[in-house]
């Protein structure tokens with residue numbers, strides 16, 4: 313699991329259709345510029361690795377469609393961003409006026425602190441300019457944002473803008489990052505259950521692994537279908553009705569003979585038991601819940617019966633039952649969380665989408 317970077321951030325580009333978001337992104341990531349305008353449909357993303365303060369910072373930059381009709385899709389991405397680049401077109405007065413709407417939307421849909429900068433693009437089009445630099449600067453100052461005028465066409469200030477927002481995110485998350493770097497890899501190396509890695513823990517409770525056969529077999533199906541490009545990881549947890557009360561060495565046997573039984577063998581990695589809620593939440597789940605605070609398909613999903621609340625403290629982001637699922641993108645970025653009700657096999661279109669996007673990057 314050697315990583316090519318130390319930390320990964322998600323940035324988002326917002327602004328009216330045609331201001332040059334896709335062009336800036338292509339200039340930054342591929343050093344290319346196209347004079348034609350093909351409107352982005354929904355969202356797309358590209359990656360680039362920067363070196364900031366000696367750290368390799370991988371930025372995943374989401375390019376959103378500026379068109380109004382895609383707003384319900386693009387809004388879903390706001391809360392996942394650590395940095396936002398608001399873009400207007402210096403030759404288009406209304407794109408500048410609309411910045412306040414974009415900022416308002418972000419304030420409404422992004423509860424956490426997100427780093428933001430303002431960019432006036434197409435600065436090469438001097439004769440057509442409708443928005444003086446001073447006005448752009450004034451607006452940015454009123455929002456407490458840094459301001460850049462850029463040209464995707466001539467490559468003026470494009471690298472500088474993206475780098476600046478990445479620096480701001482890095483500064484804002486410095487202490488989290490210091491804690492997190494390495495912890496995931498160390499964990500993944502240590503605790504896989506399997507024939508070569510017998511589990512160390514002992515637990516005297518009785519043998520019963522109670523989960524749904526359907527979810528297990530669908531996980532096997534997905535792993536079998538994408539053997540090289542998808543890694544399924546299972547984390548047993550005994551916090552939901554004490555249903556996972558096998559000892560670690562028993563878990564694989566339980567799966568085979570008890571539930572789902574009928575000789576079931578997972579073709580994916582199953583880890584030692586861990587806690588996913590409460591004060592002993594494993595760092596992997598603390599991280600995932602922080603990045604994806606609730607399931608996409610059921611944002612209000614909570615534990616229904618208080619008798620099942622066997623951990624403390626209780627948080628709104630808690631995992632509500634076995635078989636909540638997290639899909640993590642090719643660069644390690646948490647992409648989507650699915651409720652226990654969401655059929656495991658129905659994650660496949662999202663997997664395919666991420667794989668397609670990766671092919672293009």
Ligand SMILES: Nc1nc2c(ncn2[C@@H]2O[C@H](COP(=O)(O)OP(=O)(O)OP(=O)(O)O)[C@@H](O)[C@H]2O)c(=O)[nH]1
Pocket residue numbers: 327328329330331332333334335336346347348349350351352353376377378379433434435436437462463464465466
């Ligand atoms: N002169 C000039 N033209 C630019 C610049 N940036 C983008 N354009 C042109 O502006 C048009 C729109 O650019 P896009 O990058 O597709 O705009 P967008 O903001 O991604 O648009 P949506 O995907 O519809 O939201 C294209 O014809 C680009 O060639 C620039 O810096 N200077």
